Amino acid sequence: MEKEIVKAWNGKRTDKVPMWLMRQAGRYLPEYREVRAKAGGFLNMVYNPAIAKEITLQPLKRFDLDAAILFSDILVVPHALGLKLAFMEGEGPKLDVVTDATRLNENGFLDRLAPVMDTVAAVKADLPKGKALIGFVGSPWTVASYMVHGEGGHDFALIRNFAKLEPDAFQRIIDVLVRVTISYLDAQVRAGAEAVQVFESWASAVTGDDFKRWVVAPNAAIVAGFKKLHPHVPVIGFPRTAKTDDLLAFDIGCNAIGLSQDVAPEWAAKHLQTRVCVQGNLAPELLLEGGAKMEETAKNICLSLDGGPFVFNLGHGVIKETDPSHVAALVETVHGFKRRALAA
Template identity: 30%
Template sequence: MSESDPLLLRAARGESVERPPVWMMRQAGRYMKVYRELRDRHPSFRERSENPELSYEISMQPFEAFQPDGVILFSDILTPLPGMGIEFDIVESKGPLIQDPIKTLDQIKNLRPLEPQQSMSFVGEVLGRLRNSVGNKAAVLGFVGAPWTLAAYVVEGKSSKNYAVIKAMAFQEPELLHKLLDHFAKSIATYLRYQIDSGAQVVQMFDSWAGQLSPIDYDTFAAPYQKKVVELLKETHPDTPVILYISGSAGVIERMGNTGVDIVSLDWTVDMADGCRRLPKHIGIQGNVDPGLLFGTPEAIRSRIVDAVLKAKGRKHILNLGHGILPGTPEENAKVFFEAGKGVNDLIRAVT
């Protein structure tokens, strides 16, 4: 621990900090003109995320524009799948497509253990470059998809509105699904270790679709595998803070706090004060400004940031949106968000 460590890393560890650090989920992406211009030159998402030069450039775009306290790897939660033998593509405006959705025990048995050094060396290269570039001015964040969400994609074959296919597997062939989830948990832990060894200082696990589960099914199909990822990771990297994010998590917040993660990221449908009350004091909070607010006025953005920070006062808190920044968000409003986050102490003094 050192005062020279990045603010976000110190806050995530639970150290006393001068203000909550601030970054945004999806802070590198479609709302930025410089990103859209690069996308026009390189229309394949997989090229943008798997070519280390492009991934590095995109990861740095928001840092160069706004100086957030965290710089997150530009990648995708599905990036490790080919290393396990599952091919995918991401089609603009349609999302991920799995070429051969998993339906059988034989398919699961044929999955390969993930060896990220071999199948995803580009990730390690980008994280190392990011760490060298930002130094202690920002923390480098890595991320993964959680087992349930990865399973939802590879069983459904694409994004879904009702998750009927994977839920049919869960309720008709639970043993089959548990084998798949266990494989993903081990692979994701291995991938996180690789990210940290390559330069990531804080990591976030996205279980984007776990909010589609009832609490009893979350306890069966999501939480045990989130917990397994964390336990395996902490065996080798006990000091790296882990954040867990679930979209639509209001019904399972307490359960998220029982998975072993250091920080729970709240979406915007949860009141910050309520979320803090529902989690033990040692669990940190991330979030949770509504991304839609960034289509509003600068005054509205500043006011909501003050509200979130005041309600989280006394807690380990990382200021963020309650989900990813939306395409079409005015870049000047993203700038307001970051500037207000960094100047939140002055804003609070002005209203109290």
């Protein structure tokens, strides 16, 4: 029997609004902080299947969410290509700088990610009934931005200049990332993932023709390659903070499109929901604030997107200072929303 949230991703309007939250397993949960304090570092958690499984399932033990998302990180891909990776407390990730694709070692790529697939299998074995498991990757443009800059929190000047001045060299890096991303998604699904989300976190760093070349084309290649292997597994695209024109250009065969909070749900209902499931898009800041404004906004999002396939989420990840009680209230609000009967 198809799970409710999977039905929605596959383009069917469900009886209730299913939901999950980006970064639903994270620092806002005291049980996560307790595990992290003992683990001895972020990558120790990511590559330890027992720990990563525990963290993945933590939010489902607290809240009636409809899916778990694998606890991992988008930068395990360049790490598995042979680049040094470290997560510095309070500073974010530090990664080897790469501008030459020949430095990327594809041999043994999936072997180095075997602990992640072990986590997927372990989570799937203990997943509560009716809940789905989401795998994920970062999109090539977003992952390459870390590789070219060597860290996060940048202004994208380096990667934009590199793509402009050395387009062939940059294309070779993108091509490697496309190939290994398809393989990685395939492995996640074979291990037990029931849907996958592709995070294009820095989609707004380019627009126009550059958006089409460096964002749309690589993501389209990933979706096409993945769908050849798993035609019935939903793919969720998340081109974060992309402008509406670029969102329309992001028509690449995804089953669902995740929205940032700056996209009006009414616009999405008119321009996107007629062909794909829409996922989103409460501002994380409202979840942090909690209370009546959060609940009213969540209801309005549900109302605006009630006419078609819809999965409730945030416009970005849960902010670490968020009170877990606000998440509980949000889940109650969304699952309590009464979907209207549509004319036959």
